[in-house]
Amino acid sequence: MTTIDEPGAAAALPLIDISHFRDPAADRAAFLAGLRHAAHEVGFFYVVGHGVPDEITTGIFAVAKEFFALPVEERLAIENIHSPQFRGYTRTGYEYTGGTPDWREQIDIGPEREPVAPGGPAWQRLIGPNQWPAALPGLRETTLAWQAEALRVSREVLRALAAALGQDEGYFDAWFDEEASTHVKIVRYPGRPSAEQDQGVGAHQDYGYLALLQQDAVGGLQVRAADGSWLDATPVPGSFVVNIGEMLEIATRGYLKATHHRVVSPPTGVERFSVPFFLGPRLDAVVAPLELPAELAAGARGVSQDADNPLHAAFGENALVGWLRSHPEVAERWWSDVLAERG
Numbered sequence: 001m002t003t004i005d006e007p008g009a010a011a012a013l014p015l016i017d018i019s020h021f022r023d024p025a026a027d028r029a030a031f032l033a034g035l036r037h038a039a040h041e042v043g044f045f046y047v048v049g050h051g052v053p054d055e056i057t058t059g060i061f062a063v064a065k066e067f068f069a070l071p072v073e074e075r076l077a078i079e080n081i082h083s084p085q086f087r088g089y090t091r092t093g094y095e096y097t098g099g100t101p102d103w104r105e106q107i108d109i110g111p112e113r114e115p116v117a118p119g120g121p122a123w124q125r126l127i128g129p130n131q132w133p134a135a136l137p138g139l140r141e142t143t144l145a146w147q148a149e150a151l152r153v154s155r156e157v158l159r160a161l162a163a164a165l166g167q168d169e170g171y172f173d174a175w176f177d178e179e180a181s182t183h184v185k186i187v188r189y190p191g192r193p194s195a196e197q198d199q200g201v202g203a204h205q206d207y208g209y210l211a212l213l214q215q216d217a218v219g220g221l222q223v224r225a226a227d228g229s230w231l232d233a234t235p236v237p238g239s240f241v242v243n244i245g246e247m248l249e250i251a252t253r254g255y256l257k258a259t260h261h262r263v264v265s266p267p268t269g270v271e272r273f274s275v276p277f278f279l280g281p282r283l284d285a286v287v288a289p290l291e292l293p294a295e296l297a298a299g300a301r302g303v304s305q306d307a308d309n310p311l312h313a314a315f316g317e318n319a320l321v322g323w324l325r326s327h328p329e330v331a332e333r334w335w336s337d338v339l340a341e342r343g
């Protein structure tokens, strides 16, 4: 990790100015080629030129700091164990990646909906309300304002990706309803509990189309390169980090890759804040491979075959498998019938 000792370290990931996508004076072909390269070769890039007002990005970190500074009883009042939809607060060490606890605490927030009547496919039980902290009423409004901007920017990036893949830029819109599958996480990484325990979050892929991340200046996010080495996603002020999720890997037969990434815990005594946003298709979507232009199809590497993480083209199922695996206590309380059925 270079980010703390060397705050000026050069960024290893490509940087995309998304304002060029709509700028009539910009060279569209060059923009799309740059985006295609970033998404195909690395699967991770910085996005600038997004137009998100500073008060939105500073506001979400301010409210995050306030929330995580609340007495633990007030945080636990919205613990996710109360939510069949895995919404609400997760204590440090209660989320698992690769079977190991992640050293972070967080709030998970999804689309605010009425629960669906029982009887349908299992993933329908992911639909339901959020839990908002009574002790910090402003968090709801600040989060919803941030979420709206994150949705706007990530949908713009998805349109640009569709164009970069030789599709109509609205190609992916068919997989949304009026409320796309969105998921906001507000995260605090405490410093590592000991020198050896440095899993902030273990290596994983994200399951939707795209993730868009606001990170503070501490650093620790790392991206797996094709040769297996880890690159630092060094914080770039004013940027979001965008990465490709599993649904885009499936849709492109691996022309785009859902790149593995992880977070190395900050040193003891240092805390890090981040706010990831995940954009997925509707929960009932079954993502079909798109028709790539021949020159791109030749570069499609196939969908990853990982016995520990088989990818499902049915998004609701893909999302559900991820939730059940990462939050075993919530799964045991609310999903024991589904777990039993699946063995």
Ligand SMILES: O=C(O)CCC(=O)C(=O)O
Binding pocket: 185, 187, 201, 206, 213, 215, 221, 261, 262, 263, 274, 275, 276
């Ligand atoms: O906090 C970060 O930098 C990344 C978090 C992440 O990858 C995730 O929650 O899926």
Ligand SMILES: [Fe+2]
Binding pocket: 204, 205, 206, 211, 261
């Ligand atoms: Fe992630």
